[in-house]
Amino acid sequence: xxxxxxxxxxxxxIDPITGFPNRAACFNKISQLAKQPASEKRLTVIWIGLxxxxxxxxxxxxQGGDLLIFQIASRLRDRTGHHTLWFRMAxxxxxxxxxxxxxxxxxxxxxxxxxxxxxxxxxxxxxxxxTASLGIAAFEPGEFPHACLERADHxxxxxxxxxxxxxxxxxxxxxxxxxxxxxxxxxLQIENKLHLAIDHGKLHLQYQPIVAADGSLLSVExxxxxxxxxxxxGEFIPIAEKTGLIIRLGEWSLLEGATFARRLQSAGQKxxxxxxxxxxxxxxxxxxxxxxxxxxxxxVAPEQVELELTESLFMDNSSIVQINLRATKDxxxxxxxxxxxxxxxxxxxxKDIHANKLKIDRAFVVALPHDRRAFSVxxxxxxxxxxxxxxxxxxGVESREQADALLEAGVHAIQxxxxxxxxxxxxxxxxxxxxx
Amino acid sequence: xxxxxxxxxxxxxxxxxxIGIPPRPAILETISAEMKKDEPDINHxxxxxxxxxxxxxxxxxxxNSPYFGFRGRVHTAREALMxxxxxxxxxxxxxxxxxxxxxxxxxxERFWDSSARIARLSGWLAQRIRNSTLRADDAxxxxxxxxxxxxxxxxxxxxxxxxxxxxxxxxxxxFTDIEDQSLPTNHAxxxxxxxxxxxxxxxxxLAIRRHHDVDTLKSxxxxxxxxxxxxxxxxxxxxxxxxxxxxxSQTQEWAKLGPACLQLLNLNNEGLDRVMAEATEVIEIEx
Numbered sequence: 001x002x003x004x005x006x007x008x009x010x011x012x013x014i015d016p017i018t019g020f021p022n023r024a025a026c027f028n029k030i031s032q033l034a035k036q037p038a039s040e041k042r043l044t045v046i047w048i049g050l051x052x053x054x055x056x057x058x059x060x061x062x063q064g065g066d067l068l069i070f071q072i073a074s075r076l077r078d079r080t081g082h083h084t085l086w087f088r089m090a091x092x093x094x095x096x097x098x099x100x101x102x103x104x105x106x107x108x109x110x111x112x113x114x115x116x117x118x119x120x121x122x123x124x125x126x127x128x129x130x131t132a133s134l135g136i137a138a139f140e141p142g143e144f145p146h147a148c149l150e151r152a153d154h155x156x157x158x159x160x161x162x163x164x165x166x167x168x169x170x171x172x173x174x175x176x177x178x179x180x181x182x183x184x185x186x187x188l189q190i191e192n193k194l195h196l197a198i199d200h201g202k203l204h205l206q207y208q209p210i211v212a213a214d215g216s217l218l219s220v221e222x223x224x225x226x227x228x229x230x231x232x233x234g235e236f237i238p239i240a241e242k243t244g245l246i247i248r249l250g251e252w253s254l255l256e257g258a259t260f261a262r263r264l265q266s267a268g269q270k271x272x273x274x275x276x277x278x279x280x281x282x283x284x285x286x287x288x289x290x291x292x293x294x295x296x297x298x299x300v301a302p303e304q305v306e307l308e309l310t311e312s313l314f315m316d317n318s319s320i321v322q323i324n325l326r327a328t329k330d331x332x333x334x335x336x337x338x339x340x341x342x343x344x345x346x347x348x349x350x351k352d353i354h355a356n357k358l359k360i361d362r363a364f365v366v367a368l369p370h371d372r373r374a375f376s377v378x379x380x381x382x383x384x385x386x387x388x389x390x391x392x393x394x395x396g397v398e399s400r401e402q403a404d405a406l407l408e409a410g411v412h413a414i415q416x417x418x419x420x421x422x423x424x425x426x427x428x429x430x431x432x433x434x435x436x
Numbered sequence: 437x438x439x440x441x442x443x444x445x446x447x448x449x450x451x452x453x454x455i456g457i458p459p460r461p462a463i464l465e466t467i468s469a470e471m472k473k474d475e476p477d478i479n480h481x482x483x484x485x486x487x488x489x490x491x492x493x494x495x496x497x498x499x500n501s502p503y504f505g506f507r508g509r510v511h512t513a514r515e516a517l518m519x520x521x522x523x524x525x526x527x528x529x530x531x532x533x534x535x536x537x538x539x540x541x542x543x544x545e546r547f548w549d550s551s552a553r554i555a556r557l558s559g560w561l562a563q564r565i566r567n568s569t570l571r572a573d574d575a576x577x578x579x580x581x582x583x584x585x586x587x588x589x590x591x592x593x594x595x596x597x598x599x600x601x602x603x604x605x606x607x608x609x610x611f612t613d614i615e616d617q618s619l620p621t622n623h624a625x626x627x628x629x630x631x632x633x634x635x636x637x638x639x640x641x642l643a644i645r646r647h648h649d650v651d652t653l654k655s656x657x658x659x660x661x662x663x664x665x666x667x668x669x670x671x672x673x674x675x676x677x678x679x680x681x682x683x684x685s686q687t688q689e690w691a692k693l694g695p696a697c698l699q700l701l702n703l704n705n706e707g708l709d710r711v712m713a714e715a716t717e718v719i720e721i722e723x
Contacts, residue, residue, distance in 0.1 A: 200472060201465075201635035248641075252632045259633075292621035293585075293629040296592050331620075 015088040017066050018073035026087035026095050027146060033097065034145040041099035043139035044106045047152035048076075048113065051131045051164035053092035060124045065091075068123060072130065075116045080109070095152070103138065103169070110134045110167045118165075133159035137170035183242065190231055190239045197226045197236075203249065205256050206422035207273070209431065210393055210415040217432060218391070218413045219306060220264075221274040222257040223422045224249060241278060250281035251290055258298035260425060261305050269432065274306040274336055279313055283320055288327035295331065302332035306357065310338050314353050329354060337390075341381060351388065358385040360411065362396025369405035382410035463488065463533060464634075467526055476522060482514035485529070492516075494532045495525065501556055502721040524573040530634070531555060531580035544587055550678075555579030557674035560718055562666075564711060567702045570666040578640050578667040579674065582647055585626030593619060607688040611648040624648055643667040648689070653696035669697035677715045 013025040021029070033043050050072065057065040069092065076094065077086060085097040096113075100106040117132045135155025139148045151170040159168040171185055183191060197203055204227060207220040226236055240246040254275055261273035281287065295302055307328060313321060314337060328335060336357035341364055360381055367374035378394070385392035394406045397416030406414060420431055466484055470476050486492045492513040499516040500509050510516045517525050535548045559576035562568060589596045595618070603614040615622035628645035636644075643664040646652040653665055676690040698708060 198635070199637070201468065248632065248638070251629060255629050255633050286625065289616075289621040289625045290629060293626040296588060296621065297626060297630055297633075299592075 017070050018086075018088050018094075020073060020077075020086045020088040020094065022087065023089045026089060026097070027149065029085060029087070030097060030145040030149055034139060034143075034148075038141065039099075041101055043148070044098055044100040045135075045137045045139075045149055045152035046096040046098075046106065046110050046113065047089070047135040047137075047149070047156040048094045048096070048117070049133045049135075049156045049160060050092040050117070051133060051160065056123075056128065060126065064124050068121070068128065068130065071121055072117055075119070076113060079113060079116045093156075095149070100138065103136075106136055106138070107167065107169070110136055114165070114167060131165035133157075133164045134167040135159060135170065136167065183239070187239055187242070190235050191243060191245075193231050194226070194236045194239060194245065197231070198245075198248070202227055203252070204424065205253055205260065206424055207260070207428045208415060208422040209420050209428070210274070210413050211419050212413045213407055213411075217269070217271045217435070218393075219272040219274055220428060221308070221415065221422075222253060222260065222276070224253055224276075225422070241280065244280060246278045247281045247284060250276075250278050251294075254291065255294040255297055258294045258300050258305050262298045262300035263425075265300060265304050267429070272304050272306045272334060274308050276308045276338065279310065279316075282309060282313055282324055283318070285320060287324045288331070291328060291331055291333070295333070303334060306334035306336050308336045308338040308359070311340050311342075314355075315349050336393075341377070350384075353388075355390055358390045358392050359415075360392065360394045362394075362416075365394050365396045365402055365406065365416075369401045375405060375409055378406065378411065379409040382412075386410065386412075463491070464526075464530055467529060471522055471526055478514065478517055478522075481522070482512070482517055485513040485517070490536075491529065491532055495528060498528050498532075498556075502560075502718045524576070527573045527577045530577065534580065534584065534634070547583075547586065551580055551583060553678055554582070554671055554674045557678060557715065557719070558667075558671045560715070561670045561674055561711070564714065565666075565670065565701050565703075568666045568670070570663050570670060574637065574640060574663065575667055575670050577636065578643055579671045581627060581631050581634075581636060581640065582644055582671055583623060583627065584630055585623030585628075588626050588630070589615075589619070589623055604687045607691055610650065610692065611689065639664045640667065647671070648693070650693055650696050653693060653700055665700055668693075669700045672697045673701065673711075677712060678719065680712065681716055681719050 013022050014020070015022050030043070030045070036043075050068075053065065053068075056068055060068070069088075073086070073088070073094065076096070077084070080086070080096065080098075087095045087097075089095050098106070098109070100109075114132060114134060117130050121128050121130060133156050135152045135158065137148050137152035137155060139145070155168045155170040159166045162168070204225055205222045206225050207222055209220050210218045212218040224233055224237070226233075237246070240249050254277070257273045257275035264271060264273065284290075291307075295305065314325070316322075325335075334356040335354070336359060337353065337355045338359050339361045340358050342361045358381070360378060364374050364378050364381075368378070369375070382392045391412045392410070393413045393415060394411045395415045397403050397406065397414045397418045399418060402416075403414050403418055420428075423431065463484065467481060470481050470484075485495060495513055495516045496510055499519050508519075510519050520528065531552070535552075555576045556579070558579040559572040562570045562572045562575035586600070590600075593599075599615055599618050603611045606614055612622040612624050624645050624647055628641055631641045631644050639661050642660040646660060646664070647668045652660060653668060672689060672693050675687070676694060679685045679687070679690075698704070703711065
C-alpha cells in the first residue's frame with residue numbers, strides 16, 4: 001500500500017507553474033469555508049477563464065503558454081495580496097475565493113482583475129493582449145458548496161459565449177429568450193409576462209393631458225400600460241426594446257392612438273394625440289407605410305396625430321431615418337421632439353428640424369423653481385423653440401411652483417401630475433367634460 | 437370618380453368613413469376571457485354565443501362544413517363548441533365577427549365569401565399536408581384575415597378597384613409592388629396593422645404582411661417562422677385549388693408564388709394532383 005506523507009500530499013495539490021493550489025484543493029477549501037458560522041460577509045467565488053488561450057499555445061508553444069499563465073497568475077496574486085485564496089482549476093482557468101461584504105465589492109474586484117489581465121504582455125517577440133471571461137457566484141445559505149463553484153463556472157462560460165472580455169454574475173447569465181435575444185433571468189421573466197400580455201390582449205394605452213398656458217387642452221400623450229401580472233412600463237419597455245418587441249408594440253400603439261384621436265375628433269375635440277415612436281420602429285424601412293396604414297384604418301385627419309421622437313433621432317444621419325423623417329412630415333402628422341436637453345443635441349441640426357413641438361425633459365423641471373441655472377436653461381430652450389416655430393412643453397410637472405416658474409420661463413404648455421396622471425380613455429373623456 | 441367606382445362603392449366608402457377601423461368586437465373579449473380560465477365554462481360560452489342568433493347559426497354551419505371533417509351534424513352552439521374544440525371555435529367566431537364588423541354590402545359579401553372559402557380549405561389543407569406543423573385553426577384564421585386590408589383600401593381610395601385589377605393581372609411584379617406604385621401603403625400592411633389591433637398571433641400577423649412576397653417563401657431566415665411561411669403557402673394553394681375547380685382564375689398569384697409554395701410544402705406534381713383530387717371532393721360536398 002502506498003502511504004503519502006503530508007508534504008507529498010501538499011506538493012501534489014500545488015500547481016508547479018503558478019504556485020496556486022489545484023482544482024481538488026479548491027473543492028476541499030470551499031467545503032471547509034462553507035462550514036464556518038454565518039456572518040455578514042458572504043463567501044464569493046470568482047472563476048476566471050482566459051479567452052482564446054489555445055491560440056497562445058498554438059503560436060508560442062506550450063512553454064510560451066506556461067509563461068503567460070505564470071505572468072497572469074503573478075499579476076492576480078499581486079493585485080489581491082499574497083494571503084488570498086487562489087486556485088488553478090485547469091490549463092487556463094483560475095478561481096478566487098473571498099469573503100465579500102456586498103455584491104458591488106466583488107464586482108469591483110472582478111473588474112479590477114479583468115483590467116489587470118488586459119495589460120499587454122511581451123512573449124516570444126510578440127505583444128499579447130490577453131482578455132478573460134469572469135463568472136461570479138456568491139454562496140447561498142444551505143447551498144451545497146460545490147454547486148456554488150459550478151454556478152461560477154457556468155457564469156464564466158456564459159461570459160465566454162457572450163464574446164469574452166466580460167464579467168457575468170451567476171443568476172444574471174444571459175440565455176436566449178423567445179425571440180432569440182440573450183437575456184438575464186429576471187429579464188426573461190418580464191419577457192414571458194410581456195408575451196403573455198400580448199397574446200391575451202392585455203396591453204392598453206393611457207392618456208395624459210398636456211395643458212396650454214391659457215388652461216385649454218393642447219393634446220394628450222398616449223402611454224403604454226400592461227394590465228396583467230403587474231409589470232410596469234419601466235420594466236417592460238426596456239425589455240421590449242432589447243428584444244425588438246418594441247416595434248410590434250409601437251405599431252399597435254400607433255393604430256390604437258390614432259383610433260383614439262379619431263374618437264376625440266368625432267367628439268368635437270381639437271386636441272391631438274401624441275404617440276411615442278421608438279428608434280427601432282422609426283428605423284424600419286416600412287415605417288411610412290405602417291404610419292399611412294394606421295391613419296387609413298383609424299380614418300383620422302393626420303394633424304390630429306403627433307409622433308414623439310427622441311432628439312437623438314433627429315441627429316441621426318442614416319439615410320433610412322432621414323427618409324422616414326421626410327415621409328412622416330409629408331403625411332401631415334405633427335412631430336414632437338421628446339426628452340429635449342438630455343441627449344447630444346446639436347444646435348446646428350436643430351435649425352433644420354421642422355418639428356411642431358419641443359418637450360423639455362423632466363430633469364430640468366425637478367430642479368425648479370429654486371435652481372436659477374436650471375431656470376436659465378429652460379428659458380433659453382423656450383425662447384429657442386419659439387423662435388424656431390415650435391410649441392414648448394415641459395413634462396413631469398408636479399407642483400404649482402414648478403408650473404409658475406415654467407410659464408415665467410416662456411414654456412407654452414405643461415404636462416404632469418399637477419393636472420392629471422395618465423388615465424384610461426373613459427377617465428380622460430370624463431376629465432375633459434368636468435373641466436368645461 | 438372612375439367608371440369602376442360604382443354608387444355601391446361610394447355608399448360603402450361613406451359607411452366605412454363613418455366607422456373607421458373595425459374594432460375588436462366585445463364578444464371576442466368575453467370569449468377570450470372565458471377561455472383563459474383554467475377550466476373554461478362551456479355552458480357559459482355557449483350561452484354567450486347562443487344569445488347572438490346569427491352568430492350561433494353561422495358557427496353551426498361552419499362546424500357542419502366538410503372542411504372540418506366531421507361526419508355527423510351539430511344542431512346547437514354547445515355541440516359546435518364541443519365538436520370544434522374551444523381553440524378552433526374561438527378562431528371561427530373571430531372570423532365571423534370580423535366579417536360583421538365591416539359594413540355589409542353585396543360587393544363585400546362576395547369578397548368575404550371568397551375569403552371564407554379560402555380559409556376553410558386552408559384549414560383542411562393544413563391537416564392534409566404531412567410535413568407541416570401548421571395548425572388547422574391558424575391556417576383558417578390566416579385565410580380569413582389575409583386580405584382584410586382590401587375593404588379598407590376600397591373605402592379610402594376611389595381608384596383602388598383599378599389598382600386591384602392591375603395587380604391581379606400582372607404576371608411579373610408582386611401584387612403589393614403594384615399597390616405601392618400608386619398608394620402610400622398596401623393591403624398587406626393594412627391587414628398587418630389591423631391584425632395587430634385584434635391581437636392575432638405574431639406568426640399570423642407577420643404572414644399577413646408578407647403574403648405576396650415570394651422571397652419570404654424562399655428565405656430560411658427567421659422571422660417569419662416556418663409556420664408563417666406555411667400559412668402563406670397553404671392559403672395560396674387553397675386559392676389556386678378553388679380557382680382551378682371553378683375554372684375562374686382571376687389572379688396571377690399562383691404563377692408568381694406557386695412553385696415556391698409547392699417546394700415549401702414538399703409537394704411534387706404527383707402530390708399536387710392527389711391533393712387536388714381529394715380537395716375537389718370536399719369542395720363539391722360544400723357546394
